[in-house]
Amino acid sequence: MSSIAIRPIHRAVGFYEAPIGKKAVMAVTGLVLFGYVVAHLLGNLQIYSSDPTQINKYAAFLHNPANAIALLMARTFLLVCVGLHITASVQLWLQNRAARPIGYFKKDDVPASYAARTMIWSGPIVGAFVTFHVLHLTVGSVLPLHEVEGGAFLSPDVHYNVITGFQNPLVAGFYILAISLLCTHLYHGIWSMFQSVGVSHPRYTPLLKKFAALCAIVIALGNISIPVACLAGWLKV
Amino acid sequence: MRIVLHISRQRNGGAKPKLVRYEVPNVNHEMSFLEMLDVLNEDLIAKGEEPVAFDHDCREGICGMCGCMVNGLAHGPRPGTTLCQLHMRTFKDGDQLYLEPWRSAAFPVVKDLVVDRSALDRLIAAGGFISVATGEAPDGNAIPVPKEAAERSMDAAACIGCGACVAQCPNASASLFMGAKLAHLGLLPQGAPERDARVEAMVAQARAEGFGSCTNIGECEAVCPKEIKLDVIALMNRDFLHAQILGRGAVSENAG
Ligand code: HEM
Numbered sequence: 001m002s003s004i005a006i007r008p009i010h011r012a013v014g015f016y017e018a019p020i021g022k023k024a025v026m027a028v029t030g031l032v033l034f035g036y037v038v039a040h041l042l043g044n045l046q047i048y049s050s051d052p053t054q055i056n057k058y059a060a061f062l063h064n065p066a067n068a069i070a071l072l073m074a075r076t077f078l079l080v081c082v083g084l085h086i087t088a089s090v091q092l093w094l095q096n097r098a099a100r101p102i103g104y105f106k107k108d109d110v111p112a113s114y115a116a117r118t119m120i121w122s123g124p125i126v127g128a129f130v131t132f133h134v135l136h137l138t139v140g141s142v143l144p145l146h147e148v149e150g151g152a153f154l155s156p157d158v159h160y161n162v163i164t165g166f167q168n169p170l171v172a173g174f175y176i177l178a179i180s181l182l183c184t185h186l187y188h189g190i191w192s193m194f195q196s197v198g199v200s201h202p203r204y205t206p207l208l209k210k211f212a213a214l215c216a217i218v219i220a221l222g223n224i225s226i227p228v229a230c231l232a233g234w235l236k237v
Numbered sequence: 238m239r240i241v242l243h244i245s246r247q248r249n250g251g252a253k254p255k256l257v258r259y260e261v262p263n264v265n266h267e268m269s270f271l272e273m274l275d276v277l278n279e280d281l282i283a284k285g286e287e288p289v290a291f292d293h294d295c296r297e298g299i300c301g302m303c304g305c306m307v308n309g310l311a312h313g314p315r316p317g318t319t320l321c322q323l324h325m326r327t328f329k330d331g332d333q334l335y336l337e338p339w340r341s342a343a344f345p346v347v348k349d350l351v352v353d354r355s356a357l358d359r360l361i362a363a364g365g366f367i368s369v370a371t372g373e374a375p376d377g378n379a380i381p382v383p384k385e386a387a388e389r390s391m392d393a394a395a396c397i398g399c400g401a402c403v404a405q406c407p408n409a410s411a412s413l414f415m416g417a418k419l420a421h422l423g424l425l426p427q428g429a430p431e432r433d434a435r436v437e438a439m440v441a442q443a444r445a446e447g448f449g450s451c452t453n454i455g456e457c458e459a460v461c462p463k464e465i466k467l468d469v470i471a472l473m474n475r476d477f478l479h480a481q482i483l484g485r486g487a488v489s490e491n492a493g
């Protein structure tokens with residue numbers, strides 16, 4: 001075997017060239033995004049606190065200028081992960097379509113696994129929703145955002161912005177749709193990422209699939225409860 | 238019983254496939270699927286028409302030559318069964334069956350239901366072997382093999398290379414085939430030294446052949462006549478990551 005020095009960058013490119021490398025990138029970035037989804041849900045559930053300013057205190061903590069660098073780093077990291085996740089998924093999807101140029105007249109899908117087959121649709125719709133969601137509640141280009149004094153600086157009045165936002169049925173409806181699709185994405189994704197990096201076990205993988213399904217459903221119910229509570233008037237400004 | 242067939246027919250790989258309807262009025266339920274096609278062909282020849290081309294050899298489920306899609310399922314509706322071992326008692330009088338060849342960019346159609354599967358041979362040539370000096374057969378049990386490794390390797394070695402996994406996969410991926418070969422060879426001590434190089438070479442060759450990649454759906458395992466399980470694909474993924482991340486890197490030239 002020739003012993004040409006292979007630089008790390010060449011190895012990284014060679015790794016990503018291979019479909020299994022791309023899948024590993026999707027699995028790792030998917031795991032990061034999944035972690036973010038969980039953290040984000042835990043943050044959001046503070047809206048149910050008996051103290052209506054609780055969630056604003058949390059927002060003020062995140063927006064504290066002292067944490068600005070950490071916030072910037074976290075946002076950059078998440079954006080890079082989203083970028084890699086989307087790039088790899090689109091590349092794989094195109095390759096996989098090209099692998100069967102002439103389709104079947106009749107094709108049976110066994111097992112049905114709707115969630116697994118619709119990853120390329122649930123993903124982009126969730127992505128489009130996230131863009132809208134950031135414009136709505138972070139940038140403020142959908143509805144004017146309220147701010148409150150967070151001590152020495154202004155921070156968003158999340159309690160007000162979220163509840164008034166979700167009182168609009170269109171905003172709430174899009175949110176519920178997107179979360180439902182995120183649920184199907186994670187239903188497949190949470191176990192699939194293990195398989196992609198080679199973790200499989202005859203006894204534990206079936207349990208993992210059940211856990212993934214449960215996790216996806218709990219995350220979806222937790223998130224969907226918020227717009228439902230706003231529409232029903234249980235949460236008020 | 239009477240069976241209605243809709244067979245995808247094409248003169249050669251370049252021709253556009255057309256579904257043609259045939260009736261086989263006198264099917265015995267004890268016939269195998271291929272015998273039913275033989276009856277159809279006898280009839281077509283008697284009428285001076287072109288018989289339907291299909292592949293077959295052993296007709297006992299061990300060679301991997303036969304196979305086509307039957308109503309959208311590779312090797313038909315019976316799990317763990319090759320087309321030659323599928324019997325007509327699986328079907329009912331009057332059933333309408335759609336027969337199509339394996340479809341994949343890597344499997345050019347030769348004629349009707351016959352496809353060229355040499356892409357799978359090239360995957361084997363790329364890495365599906367072990368390099369050992371031949372000589373006298375080693376003594377039995379001279380090389381200890383853990384029981385579990387022997388079992389898993391044997392299960393994977395059941396693969397007959399028919400290509401049903403590729404045909405059924407929504408991505409026309411050969412992952413189940415590759416995983417089976419990698420598990421079969423790599424889990425045994427004789428195959429272990431080349432494990433890194435083997436997986437890298439096979440993965441690169443699969444890309445060059447135009448196979449798709451795995452999205453963990455599991456259609457392959459559902460139709461595999463030898464019931465090879467998806468965990469061989471996890472093993473391939475793990476071997477590949479191991480080779481790329483912990484391997485020496487000199488072989489990663491292959492990974493393009
Ligand atoms: C909150 C956002 C998201 C989370 C938590 C997430 C999570 C995941 C996870 C865990 C996987 C499994 C990875 C694997 O099988 O190895 C996955 C796969 C996938 N994701 Fe996402 N994802 C998100 C957003 C997106 C977006 C915006 C797209 C847009 C294209 C997308 C497209 C896909 C596709 C197509 C797959 C399947 C890849 C394959 O099987 O080859 N995802 N996702």
Ligand code: FES
Binds near residue numbers: 293301
């Ligand atoms: S003809 Fe040999 S397996 Fe079917």
